Amino acid sequence: MTSHFGLMVIFSLFVSVVFATLMRDEPREQLKFGGRLLAGFIGAGVVIGWLLYPLPL
């Protein structure tokens, strides 16, 4: 497993699961909140990745 995107998705999944479980009590709410967090993390990662793309190292 060396795909940057894959690792970012797995990391986001772990963090979303823990935050959703911490911040919501009902399983249904946890699922909704966790899904929104996961989508937000992945979306932000992709957007920031593209914003950084033209920058020289």
Added chain:
Amino acid sequence: MPATTADRAQPDTTAYLICAAAWLVPGVGHLWLGRRQKGIVFLVALTLMFVFGLWLEGALFPFQLAEPLVALGALADLGVGLPYILARATGAGAGRVVAITYEYGNTFVIVAGLLNMLVVLDAFDIAKGRK
């Protein structure tokens, strides 16, 4: 939601004991307080995240006070409790700096410890009847 032992505030000593248990084994504080679903999720997710970080060849940082960032990393690693102690005892977490996943591994291990610290604080709030 069914009534649990957390519906009434615990005495200070019990609350601190719950915190210690929650630090040592991720999720155990919530299990102790009757929040079974949350406890199991924390136990599985945080332990898996830590192990995944080690599998990605991340390092367990040493406590080097001369290097403040390394010391902070070590403190964060320690946050996950027993998995950290077991990894140290078995010689896991040496890290391989040249591995392509080294930084990812470090991130997984560090964040697992930091998230467990949040979980401990949440268990304390529940034990004190604030949640």
